[in-house]
Amino acid sequence: MWTSEHKPIVGVFGFSGCAGDQLRLIHMEDELVSLFTTAEIKFFHMAQSHQEVEHVDIALVEGSINTKKQLEELKEIREKSTFLVALGTCACFGGIQYLNEKDEAFEERFRHVYGSNIKKKEFIVGEAIPPQPLCNFVKVDAMVPGCPIEKDNLLPIYTKLIKGIRPQKYPAPVCVECKLEGNDCLLLHGIPCIGPVVSAGCGAICPSHNLPCVGCWGPYEAANYKSMIDKLEEIGVDKETALRKIKLFGGSKAEEELEKVIK
Amino acid sequence: MKTYKLMKEDFPQFLSLLQEKGNLYGPVKSKNHYSFEKIDDLSKLTFDYTRTLMGLKKFVTPPKYKVKHFDKSGSEDVIPEDETNIVIGAHPCDIHAMKILDKLFLGQIKDPYYKKRRENLVIVGHSCLPDENCLCTSTGTDMVSDGFDLFLTELQDFYLVWVGSSKGLFIIMSSEDLFNDKIEMCDIAEYTSWQENRQNSFKTTIPFHLMPDIVHLIYEEDELWDQFGEKCLSCGTCSLVCPTCNCFNVEDKILIHADEVVRERMLDSCTLPYYSVVAGDHDFRPDRTKRLKLYYTHKLKEYIGKWGQPACVGCGRCVTYCPVGINVKTVSNAFYEAIQCVREVKKI
Ligand code: SF4
Ligand code: SF4
Ligand code: SF4
Ligand code: SF4
Numbered sequence: 001m002w003t004s005e006h007k008p009i010v011g012v013f014g015f016s017g018c019a020g021d022q023l024r025l026i027h028m029e030d031e032l033v034s035l036f037t038t039a040e041i042k043f044f045h046m047a048q049s050h051q052e053v054e055h056v057d058i059a060l061v062e063g064s065i066n067t068k069k070q071l072e073e074l075k076e077i078r079e080k081s082t083f084l085v086a087l088g089t090c091a092c093f094g095g096i097q098y099l100n101e102k103d104e105a106f107e108e109r110f111r112h113v114y115g116s117n118i119k120k121k122e123f124i125v126g127e128a129i130p131p132q133p134l135c136n137f138v139k140v141d142a143m144v145p146g147c148p149i150e151k152d153n154l155l156p157i158y159t160k161l162i163k164g165i166r167p168q169k170y171p172a173p174v175c176v177e178c179k180l181e182g183n184d185c186l187l188l189h190g191i192p193c194i195g196p197v198v199s200a201g202c203g204a205i206c207p208s209h210n211l212p213c214v215g216c217w218g219p220y221e222a223a224n225y226k227s228m229i230d231k232l233e234e235i236g237v238d239k240e241t242a243l244r245k246i247k248l249f250g251g252s253k254a255e256e257e258l259e260k261v262i263k
Numbered sequence: 264m265k266t267y268k269l270m271k272e273d274f275p276q277f278l279s280l281l282q283e284k285g286n287l288y289g290p291v292k293s294k295n296h297y298s299f300e301k302i303d304d305l306s307k308l309t310f311d312y313t314r315t316l317m318g319l320k321k322f323v324t325p326p327k328y329k330v331k332h333f334d335k336s337g338s339e340d341v342i343p344e345d346e347t348n349i350v351i352g353a354h355p356c357d358i359h360a361m362k363i364l365d366k367l368f369l370g371q372i373k374d375p376y377y378k379k380r381r382e383n384l385v386i387v388g389h390s391c392l393p394d395e396n397c398l399c400t401s402t403g404t405d406m407v408s409d410g411f412d413l414f415l416t417e418l419q420d421f422y423l424v425w426v427g428s429s430k431g432l433f434i435i436m437s438s439e440d441l442f443n444d445k446i447e448m449c450d451i452a453e454y455t456s457w458q459e460n461r462q463n464s465f466k467t468t469i470p471f472h473l474m475p476d477i478v479h480l481i482y483e484e485d486e487l488w489d490q491f492g493e494k495c496l497s498c499g500t501c502s503l504v505c506p507t508c509n510c511f512n513v514e515d516k517i518l519i520h521a522d523e524v525v526r527e528r529m530l531d532s533c534t535l536p537y538y539s540v541v542a543g544d545h546d547f548r549p550d551r552t553k554r555l556k557l558y559y560t561h562k563l564k565e566y567i568g569k570w571g572q573p574a575c576v577g578c579g580r581c582v583t584y585c586p587v588g589i590n591v592k593t594v595s596n597a598f599y600e601a602i603q604c605v606r607e608v609k610k611i
Contacts, residue, residue, distance in 0.1 A: 031519050156516050165517075172499065172532075179500055182316060182317065183316075217312050224497060224551065226493070227495070229588055258434070
């Protein structure tokens, strides 16, 4: 890690997503002053007009990679940073834009949206490529999923990082927070919640309001997709719908795991 | 043990008495289930329930709490304030579970956070009738004779009030006109008939007395465990709702504003993926089957060696709340049946 002799240098970078995670940082009003005084924020696309970056100790990177230009920039960020944190579900897993990536019809969809005359190269943001999470291209040191991130999840990791302490990961599914919030389980009442395969962090907001989790915090590391699908089928959800639910925010991680369990 | 009669028409007065003595908690219906909640409006209380989602452990090992505060001048324990929290409506299995937690947290090493919360707690038990998920006759926890301050057995027109501690007795003595210590023969007859009727209403039994040896001997029979490992969602529910499961994780949170750190404990579960990771990143239980083996051998066998009894009180919470039907009942029955099959084939 870095020494504490100098204030850690932090960069906040954004790729394709709704920019909600950067906005969330700016919305941490109680902590905002500390955020800018405990570290030297060298690059913050949304919050600063003057941008320069040679090296950052901590890179907070939002969004998925959707163009070749973004890919080059991501690689540059990786080279120039010591510790790279993927911020939000898009950066961690690909986000909703990853959906249908595997059906190999990217070109077709591209033309459907932008017309057949346009060449992909003509975009000023670079040539479009199928959306991918950061970890499919570079080493990601920590993931803070969320749609958008919650400050209670980011801050404990961030404050460790600026002190030069490596954060520990301890993944749990939404169900853990659901129990701690004092809910019983929607699945027991025939409501198709996919909390068991989704990363905790939101505080189980949806089940706490009697709504099934749709998975916006991305896949839980120990997700048992086979058993999840069996359970959804048992309560009357057909397999196709079950898969669609899981894939909605599941990104490339869920896709890979699903390929293993579905023959 | 002193025993009194409390007439049903005096019950509201008894509840008000409890409210005067401290913060009153009791079972209320909350969405689809029951939960011990703070009672401001007495009409919310309901005693016609089988089990709460969380047992009494939420009063003594809350889901998340601060234990220490560090700053540049040193560190300080965060011990809860003195207060009286009275929980009414706990069933015998809940009280047995509390006795198990007491052994663990207040044994040779006393956990100061637990100790304070426990001292603050007054338990007023309440009689219950079982549903098909209750296993307490198998676990021997269907009756309770200590571990509570007061215990109410609800009969036709009155409650039989059993006094279990001096705290309980003080409550009675502070409003003696509500209680009558003359228990007539016909009251005893009514109580006995109620108790017999209750005993006859248990529908589910499991071979619990054999389970400690069975889970131990069957430990290496992976295919028996795998049928559960393959289904388990690693969702943590079974242990979070189990009234005797008490594992917690500890996290130091550095505050961004200042050079201060808050140390927090939060309920943990041995079914979660990184539970058994040790220094150097070695994981003793990387797969679900191994984690379930830990859960069941610890609960049904290993606990006995250390604390003199298994850590299951038959409350049926795992039976009710595991979304894929992995629980003390299904695991015990599956192992027992597998053994029975061999017995039949080999005529043993
Ligand atoms: S309601 Fe959803 S999140 Fe909550 S325990 Fe059930 S499956 Fe898990
Ligand atoms: S969809 Fe799931 S992960 Fe997203 S906020 Fe709701 S409960 Fe949380
Ligand atoms: S193992 Fe199940 S039945 Fe036994 S005490 Fe725990 S939750 Fe209750
Ligand atoms: S409740 Fe069931 S699915 Fe969840 S961890 Fe426990 S055994 Fe596994």
